[in-house]
Amino acid sequence: ISIDTDGQWQSLCKVIGHPEWADDRSYATYKDRHQRHDFIDNAITAWTRERDKYEAMEILQSAGITSGAVQNSGDLLRDEQYQYRQFHRFFDHLKTGPFHHHAN
Structure with missing residues (x-):
């Protein structure tokens, strides 16, 4: 706030x-x-x-007040904008298998 x-x-x-x-x-x-x-x-x-x-x-x-919700990792994974922009994706790793990571 x-x-x-x-x-x-x-x-x-x-x-x-x-x-x-x-x-x-x-x-x-x-x-x-x-x-x-x-x-x-x-x-x-x-x-x-x-x-x-x-x-x-x-x-x-x-009300015109600058504010934002503080998000934890779980919140970010569920964030509609992050999902829409495909910010997180599953990747395959040869040794560890599929893992979830940001796509940047």
Whole structure:
């Protein structure tokens, strides 16, 4: 989750259930928000824990907030874009037999 503009900050406040922060002068600038990092981070963590990582990403992105789901190896193997682009393929190895590997 990356907040680069005041508009994104205001959207984030609404999305995570704290719309009052958008107009609170104690969060007015990046410096103000940075000083309250841990408090804000705890609120974001509480919000994300209630959602699947892909659901959270979609909600945030639809609100104009830069975000992405952190994917592990299994997630990448199931990723529709990776499958569509045939990023992973099975290869035959003379000694070990077939194995799954990225096709780059």
